Amino acid sequence: MPFLLYSLSDVKKELKKKSRAKAFQDKQIALTEEEQRLIHIINKSTRKLNKNNVTRTQAYFQFYLQYPEIHWAFLGHMVSRNGGWNMTDLKGELFTKLLSEKEQRVFFSFLERGNWLIFQDVYPQFLLYEQSIKRNKKMFYLLPFFGVSTFMETMWNFFWVNGDPYPLAIATIINEQNYLEKRVIQNNYFKKAVLGTVGFKLYDFFRFNHILFPYYEKGHQKTSLAGETSRHFTSVHERILLGKRLYALLFYHEDILRGAFNWAKDHPHTGSRKDYWPHLFNNVNESFPRGLYKRRIKNCELRKGMERLYSPPLIYAWADVDHQKAEEGDWFDDWHVIDYLTEKDVDTDGKIYNEYCKTLEKIELTIMAKKALLREEE
Structure with a gap:
């Protein structure tokens, strides 16, 4: 009979054992026809929904509607919206004036690969949980057949007994x-073509590090923004801490959670920033592409008589991508990652409005400085 994980102490013992054994190998178990069919169905469903950022983002939300105890599904939905906005920014009003077409394509491939990889790893986990609920028995022993880390098999088994969503x-x-980390951040191509470039440092500084959660403030239908800012994006440790802060922002603040959920229900994800701020962004280009750029934004409002910023829907910005199969291998080899599970003080007020407004104004100033520099060189 398998060892039941009733506490984090039990989890630690199992992870220590797995860490020593480097236990990620295909289990030598004979699959029944029903199990083989289930694996095929889950893979097929995952491929179908892993078409682009919009389909992934919506799939997370639909799953959360059915299983609200799986908190990451809603967190993933909100963060994935930001991934889509970052993708369409590359074809929007501002960044087309700062980045070359080649840089736009390379940066998109970086964002898209990460977005695709996460979905193809996490969504089969969700569907196995759904099957476990429907069959009233845990099915997580099948996770290795989807290339999912042995770490998550342990954590799903713990959740099945404990029921604590945190x-x-x-x-x-x-x-x-x-x-x-290894598949994107440490990937030699992306390190050279994206992370080490001047263009990425510019992009990272301006927008990529803002994660925005639109939400309705209590008693209002007007969209407010909460969020966090990423520091040291290339550090896996910092990204995990950012994830914990974003989780705290949603699930430790009932008003933000309720407001973000209701906002998400009312605003299907398109990839355009018009989704949350139609007063500032439009999915139709209102300005002359070759016209001289003039400052349009002050305190996140349009200056008098100015056109809204073009922010296209994803469907018009980028074509769907056929991805190569995910690289194999299990990252888990150190049980100390369990230290991140301890509920330390990571609470955050999520105030990001002023910082985001200043960022937009900085981008405009940079565009104008670049144009002035080009004119001097002519």
Whole structure:
């Protein structure tokens, strides 16, 4: 009979054992026809919904509607919205004036690969949980057949017995950030073509490090913003801490959670920033592409007589991508990652409005400085 994980102490013991054994290998078990069929169905469903950022983002939300105890599904939905906005920014009003077409394509491939990888890793976990609920028996022994880390098998088994959504959500953050580390962040191509470039440092400084959660303030239908700012994006440790802060922002603040959930229900994700601020962004280009750029923004409002900023929907910005199969291998080799599960003070007020407004104004100033520099060189 398998050992039941009733406490984090039990989890630690199992992870220590797995860490020593480097236990990620395909289990030598004979699958029944029903299990083989289930694996096929889950893979097929995952591929279908892993088409682009919009389909992934919506799939997370639909799953959360059915299983609200899986907190990461809503956190993933909100963060994935930001991924889509970052993708369409590359074809929007501002960044087309700062980045070359080649830089736009390379940066998109970086964002898209990470977004795709996370979905193809986490969504089969969700569907196995759904099957476990429907069959009233845990099915997590099948996770290795989807290439999912042995770390998550332990954490799903713990959740099945314990039912506490917090450790599972933080474990998923730990898993996804470590999963991305070698496949994207440490990938030689992306390190050279994206992370080490001047263009990325500019992009990272201006927008990529803001994670925005639109929400309705209590008693209002007007969209407010909460959020966090990423520091040291290339550090897996910092990304995990960011994930914990974002989790705290949603699930430790009932008003933000309720407001973000209701806002998400009312605003299907398109990838355009018009989704949350139609007063400032439009999915139709209102300005002349070759016209001289003039400052339009002050305190996140349009200056008098100015056109809104173009922010296209994803469907018009980028074509769907056929991805190569995910690289194999399990990242888990150190049980000390369990230290992230301890509920330390990571609470945050989420105040980001002023910082975000200043960022938009900085981008405009940079565009104008670049144009002035080009004119001097002519």
